[in-house]
Amino acid sequence: MKDKVKVPLVLFGGSGNYASAFYANFTVTLSCITFLFSSTDKRKCGIVTVNITAVLLAENGRLRFIESITKRFAELTMAHKGEVKAIVTTVVPLPPQEEKELKKTLHEIIGQGKKVNLEQKIDPSILGGITVEFDKKVFDLSIKTRAQQMERFFGEPVHLRNV
Incomplete structure (x- = not known):
């Protein structure tokens, strides 16, 4: 299902790649749970997705790029809207x-x-x-x-x- 998610903006570089992957994972996670949970539960799932992403960044030694990745993710959400x-x-x-x-x-x-x-x-x-x-x-x-x-x-x- 992840390969069906269209990222609204092409971003380059390491932070762009991580932001795009985070966007795709976040979109898939939210779309999978949309019909199952209330809006409060959806927010909780979004927070869990963010936490999992932070753990993956830390495990891969990329946590120092979190600010750049966050800015790039904001670009993607703006493009989506x-x-x-x-x-x-x-x-x-x-x-x-x-x-x-x-x-x-x-x-x-x-x-x-x-x-x-x-x-x-x-x-x-x-x-x-x-x-x-x-x-x-x-x-x-x-x-x-x-x-x-x-x-x-x-x-x-x-x-x-x-x-």
């Missing part, structure tokens, strides 16, 4: 209206049926502008990056013969 996490970095917090407009724009890019979860980060080192990360894409419209690009452009010699 049709949610996309977008990290927005600015120098100052976005005003509510701009946040709303950004969410609307991201929703149009990501597609219908998806919910955008916006996480704001403040980073004065970008000097201004904005960076947006989602679905392994990065849109960097920061002043820092633009200045670095101009520096590289003007730092290289211009050959008029080739123009």
Whole structure:
């Protein structure tokens, strides 16, 4: 039955593999007991599944990766629910209206049926502008990056013969 579970997102690396295996096992366990137990018993079974996973990680010397695996598992559950996490970095917090407009724009890019979860980060080192990360894409419209690009452009010699 485990091989019939479709993991909603492909994750790579050790933590991705463990998170995917945990997701598949968790899904199978919950689907097998759904018709047998009350919702309180289902929560208990979920806790037992988590504990068994922690024991397996410990036995395999992978417990030190639990934080990374947990984050990757959260990515899988968000993907299952049709949610996309977008990290927005600015120098100052976005005003509510701009946040709303950004969410609307991201929703149009990501597609219908998806919910955008916006996480704001403040980073004065970008000097201004904005960076947006989602679905392994990065849109960097920061002043820092633009200045670095101009520096590289003007730092290289211009050959008029080739123009």
